[in-house]
Amino acid sequence: MQTTEDPSIASIIGNSPQILDLKQAVLKIAPRNTTVLLTGETGTGKELFAQALHQGSLRRFKPFVRVNCAAIPENLLESELFGYAEGTFTGGKKGGYLGKFAIADGGTVFLDELAELPLTLQAKLLRFLQEHEIQRLGESIPRRVNVRVVAATNANLAQLVKYKKFRSDLYYRLNVVTLEIPPLRNRREDIPLLCQSFLKPLNAEYDYRVYRLSEGVKHLFDSYPWPGNVRELHNALEAAFYLFDGGQEIQMEHLPQFLRQWHGEQVQADRQLDQDVQTVIPAVDEAEPISALNKTGTDSKGSRPEFAELLQWQHYASMIGTHPLAEIMNEMEAEILRYLLAHEPNRSHLAEILGISRQALYKKMHKYFV
Ligand SMILES: Nc1ncnc2c1ncn2[C@@H]1O[C@H](COP(=O)(O)OP(=O)(O)OP(=O)(O)O)[C@@H](O)[C@H]1O
Numbered sequence: 001m002q003t004t005e006d007p008s009i010a011s012i013i014g015n016s017p018q019i020l021d022l023k024q025a026v027l028k029i030a031p032r033n034t035t036v037l038l039t040g041e042t043g044t045g046k047e048l049f050a051q052a053l054h055q056g057s058l059r060r061f062k063p064f065v066r067v068n069c070a071a072i073p074e075n076l077l078e079s080e081l082f083g084y085a086e087g088t089f090t091g092g093k094k095g096g097y098l099g100k101f102a103i104a105d106g107g108t109v110f111l112d113e114l115a116e117l118p119l120t121l122q123a124k125l126l127r128f129l130q131e132h133e134i135q136r137l138g139e140s141i142p143r144r145v146n147v148r149v150v151a152a153t154n155a156n157l158a159q160l161v162k163y164k165k166f167r168s169d170l171y172y173r174l175n176v177v178t179l180e181i182p183p184l185r186n187r188r189e190d191i192p193l194l195c196q197s198f199l200k201p202l203n204a205e206y207d208y209r210v211y212r213l214s215e216g217v218k219h220l221f222d223s224y225p226w227p228g229n230v231r232e233l234h235n236a237l238e239a240a241f242y243l244f245d246g247g248q249e250i251q252m253e254h255l256p257q258f259l260r261q262w263h264g265e266q267v268q269a270d271r272q273l274d275q276d277v278q279t280v281i282p283a284v285d286e287a288e289p290i291s292a293l294n295k296t297g298t299d300s301k302g303s304r305p306e307f308a309e310l311l312q313w314q315h316y317a318s319m320i321g322t323h324p325l326a327e328i329m330n331e332m333e334a335e336i337l338r339y340l341l342a343h344e345p346n347r348s349h350l351a352e353i354l355g356i357s358r359q360a361l362y363k364k365m366h367k368y369f370v
């Protein structure tokens, strides 16, 4: 099936399995008329996906109208959405107002920050989704409009339904096709690609030609939790261009203060954790570092007998049937780590040997030993 070739989804950058799945879903869903709910933390790309859904259908020749439910005062929201007839309000427009749904006729209405929609309007939205008709304020005859609704929220709607802040009938009506956009920290493999695509226009704007990030910056980007997701990543790079003063790569010193500070605290915390672990698992002095091992798992002398005897197979075998698999695996993992931590003082090497990130290694050290 087509993916990146399709222009409607070309602006969605990412090669992680989650993003590839979402792109496939967009291609499938876009041409249909189904209402779509987009969920995800702030800055994950909900609006980008809403536009892709619009661009991927014939509706792209008609308007894409965004309504930010959080930005319009409650008393104005109904007329903003559904319009009003002339003379309904003192000071109203001559000829009345069509309302966003009628303006978008044939196209898409993007209801952003859906959780902020007041309960009375939730009822009206539900009616619209069922009848495809709107009724302007001050008019008694409903009008048919052909609009596809795409809604987005970063709130947990199911939770809001529980607290009676969101209508359950509307929730079930909307929750038929939901695209959940995962936070950036759960798809870190997208970060290099996103950086590349952001660097191009930033270079053009600031008249630089820097396409590389220093190892330190890469490492930081790969461990920072990105609460503001893709938007925050873009902002961090843009901020780096303010401080950039020429050179081959973007360095740590070009990054915004809060990121550098976070990095400093992280380094400090890792150092502390490392010290704590070393008191539990002292380094074996005379041991040859594991990094001296060649790819076959033997050392320069050709073998490492204690390595093969490291795992007490009898012990694990006796756990089978009485302990869940996860518990057995955890014990094994801790055992392997205990050995390697004692023999390899260089934690970056150790992470590499294990095929995990340094950050993942520190997480495991924390989990098992402190
Ligand atoms: N996968 C992506 N590829 C390229 N750009 C992206 C991607 N995801 C997000 N962006 C960019 O990040 C910024 C934030 O995206 P968007 O406005 O769609 O997020 P959002 O989920 O609607 O956030 P909010 O909940 O705060 O409204 C935009 O500039 C958008 O173009």
Ligand SMILES: [Mg+2]
Pocket: 046, 047, 112
């Ligand atoms: Mg948005």
